[in-house]
Amino acid sequence: MFDLARVTAVLSPKQITSIVESSRARISIWAGAVRSGKTIASLLAFLIAVAAAPDHGLIVICGRTRETIERNIIEPLQDGSLFGPLATQVHHTRGSNTAVILGRTVHLIGAYDVRSEGRLRGLTACLAYVDEATLVPEAFWTQLLARLSVPGARLLATTNPDGPAHWLRQQFLLRAPQLNLASWHFTLDDNPALPADYVRSLKAEFVGLWFRRMILGEWCLAEGAVFDMWDTERHIVRELPAIRRWIAVGIDYGTTNPFAALALGLGVDNVLYLGHEWRWDSKQQRGQLTDAQYSERLRAWLKGIGVHPQWTIVDPSAASFVTQLHQDGLTPAAGDNAVLNGIRTVASLLGRGRLKVHASCHGFINEIPGYSWDPDKAAKGEDAPIKADDHSLDAARYAVHTTQSAWRSDLKEAV
Template sequence: MKTIKGRFPFTPFSQKQLQVLSWWANDELKDYEAIICDGSVRAGKTVVMSLSYVLWSMTRFDGQQFGMAGKTIGSFRRNVLRPLRSMLESEGYLIRDSRSDNMLTISKNGHTNYYFIFGGKDEASQDLVQGITLAGFFFDEVALMPQSFVNQATARCSVAGAKMWFNCNPEGPYHWFKLEWIDRLENKRALRLHFMMADNPSLNQETIDRYNRMFSGVFYKRFILGMWVLADGVVYDNFNRDEMVVTSPENVVWEKQWISIDYGTQNPTVFKLWSLYKGVWYNNDEYYYSGRETGKQKTDEQYIDDLEDFFYNNHLERSLVKLIVDPSAASFKKSLRNRGFKVVNANNNVIDGIRFMMTQMNAGKMKWTDKSEHTIKEFNSYVWDAKAADRGEDAVVKEHDHCMDADRYFAMRVLYKRKGTSVKLYKEGI
């Protein structure tokens, strides 16, 4: 157990943020049992929701238990708890954090309540909240959680006067939370407040403009406009051949080089060479072989022979260039290491990888060349899965995706940096 210390630099709240802070004290809204705040990224939802949740619970209850959840406990502590505890300390609250129990004890003015932290990342998460009695629950990024976890958690809120708090960025229009809560506000006795970046007074126009440039297509509609819309059509609808396919710089010394690999047996195997010069990564070469199209499948050793030639033709030193390979290609990775190649695992989170790669394309960090022949074709044929959208899921059609996968592996391994070392363009924290 330890006391958390820190100060929070408060800025004036917007009108909508003030509504979140005070709705539970408004006689006209007292019969609402839940509040939902959804909308664009960086709209100031999380900070004000978490603060209001604790103010409400500490004002109305003493000696009760409450729940708080993010997709993972780690993301909740990083994105919610750090600013929350600083704000509360600034207002004279005593906070003790028992990390072993993932429980906060918060005290002020003779009132003490207990706040359990949960992660709602998968179907098994519902087991974590079974059996506990709660007076309220706060869900950060609820759209990233399975319905089973949220249903189990809300069922635990059986203390008289309990209320539930939901915060999220939009997903598809058939997402379970949209159908079960946002489309049934009256039935759920829920108050909904829709946020935009303009509702966050801590953002200046330069920051808002930067976020507007980051996102494209469905992600722009969801994360900037705050709309619950389908992911349909071409995935990388921001691909502009005139701007993103360029002539590679000549007679330069490349600062760094990587090779990303998507490995297939009957499906194509792809090698992509990425070279850095003055802040831009150029796809300077591409290897593509399909056993299905040629009627002759290659062995792992034959592919590695081709990779040897790929290194030789591009004047690459094996000790300086690492390979990024899908974690599932276990036997292929073992064979690569046996031949002396340096191999690292790819991050294979498809949707987050697509979103992040689009931000890097928009920022001009990734460029393709005339060597990227199959990649350019795939940009025009890599599409969202309409049947998955009907189920409320975001998924891609697993066709014409091998160069796309290799490029995504590269972006997520080399360009993506975790929060604390660089800007993190990812769902956690936006």
């Protein structure tokens, strides 16, 4: 079924070892850096397991959502450059909750919240594959293991590392000898198929916490400053270059808390600039504004600084303000509030020197040095910043992270 000579030629020794050793374990976990080769190794092991699976018992692929399963698992399995003729034996209609792999029906199950484990109740499985295991609820994982009751049943999983207190590490990886569990740790340098230029670029894109996790594959604690790469000499500018276009104004809405708006522009030097900021702190100003007043003052501020942004990106929880902006002729869009992903985007840009801040953005400049990871949540295995003094930071994150499609190609040209 497999062209072993071809497989051996393109895989690293660690990938080959993991494929072979996984066949002898009930639970196999490939953990480590992004693009480190762990997924390809695990998928090859999964195809071998599908071919050898018992006729009775279901085969399931689990992930955060069905869409992520399609993107991360099904599409790679259908790539002939990766899996050769085997790719033609992977059939799936987008949106369907099943696929046919090597002639076997495979069920695709999303596991996005604690209620997801109910989807597993009553089924009997002989083989399971879990994509990004740290993102599925612990109750789902536990229920899945209970459903793998066919003799010789196996679970294969991949994951990027999380905090050292995460349940997957504490309850499973550290207890491997007791659980018939095999695991392999991959770093970015373990993938021989990646071009050297790409590896250098990827290492430059991840900084701080994400460099340790996504490049080195470490299970490390989120601690200290969130933006530990922030350098006032490097990141603050007193004069803006010519701005090719104003991409967005990001808005963090507040009534008792400060209202913050920051304008994001792309300079002629292919660097992003937070060039202007407007804030209203009702406590300092000793008066709250209505949605209509916020809209009026925001529009007057943009007119006064001569900025006509392509997008107005608003705090997604500010439904009443979004309605007001629509009534006033604007077309606001809800900000992407995936906090960790947004922080990572901003951190990457700061680390690469591709995001700079004008000295007039006092709120942002005052907030960023003290923006820290929450140690109490980190101790429980959760990555989250302390929610305090982050209004301008949130506005900037909405503007930067939500509009990636508008600036990524420009910044890549400059690398």
